[in-house]
Amino acid sequence: MKKKYSQCRSAAMIAGFVVLFALAAASALAAEKGMVEMITDVAKEKGMIGAASFDPQGKLMLPKDYRRWVFVGAPVTPNDMNGGKAAFPEFHHVYIDPGSFKLYQETGKFRDGTVIVKELATVGGKKGASGNGYFPGEFNGLAVAVKSSSRFADEPGNWGYFNFGGEGGKLKESARAQETAACSPCHQKNAAQDLVFTQYYPVLRAARAK
Structure with missing residues (x-):
């Protein structure tokens, strides 16, 4: 009888621990959900979409710390290869926000909220320590x-x-959003995927191959 009572007591204790664990887990999930909702609310108040932040007038704020983002490539179309009249003769150092890059790796798609930064640098010369070439x-x-x-x-x-x-x-x-005719037509005509020139960025090509 004593052994049976001990077994019942042990079973009750285990059941109690299971209930406590479940309550703790539920509480943690609720707290996490509350934190996510709070962060989302703050983001909305600040006009944030993904890594982008907009002011009350709808202007995009200059992105911060984008050089810590994922660097995807640096195409250059110099003047001397375009009859001296290249539309964009600078180096284009291109970055994508880390969260969007991670989802691109997983899904092969650019999520809503993706931010791509193109930092321009002049073509500084044709000679360098490694020989003739183009350098930022x-x-x-x-x-x-x-x-x-x-x-x-x-x-x-x-x-x-x-x-x-x-x-x-x-x-x-x-900065305010540019008119549709300023950039979009070129992207529509020439970009390989979702208006993004993925064909020129080996990092994005490698990400999709995984």
């Missing part, structure tokens, strides 16, 4: 593309394009 000079501009179905519902692919170039090479702190 000074930074002279910055452009950003943001994918948002809520802000750019009427734009092709839901992409908005921004130019932060200012006077004397100084970047502006905020």
Whole structure:
């Protein structure tokens, strides 16, 4: 009888621990959900979409710390290879926010909220320590593309394009979305995927291959 009572007591204790564990887990999930909702609310108040932040007037704020993001490539179309009249003769150092890059690796798609930064640098010369070639000079501009179905519902692919170039090479702190005709037609005509020139970025090609 004593042994049976001991077994019942042990079973009750185990059941009690299971209940406590379940309650603790539920509490943790609720707290996590509450934290996520709080972060989401704060993000909405600050006009954030993914890694992008907008002011009350709808201007995109200059992205911060983008050089810590995922670097995907640096195409260059120099003047001397384009009859002296290249549309964009600078180096384009291209970055994508880490969260969007991770999902691109997993799904092969650019999520709503993707931010792509294109930092421009002049072509500084044709000679270097390793021989003749093209080398970046000074930074002279910055452009950003943001994918948002809520802000750019009427734009092709839901992409908005921004130019932060200012006077004397100084970047502006905020920028309005450019007219559709400014950037989108070229992307629609030439980009390999979702208005993004993935064909020119080996990092993105490698990510899709995994």
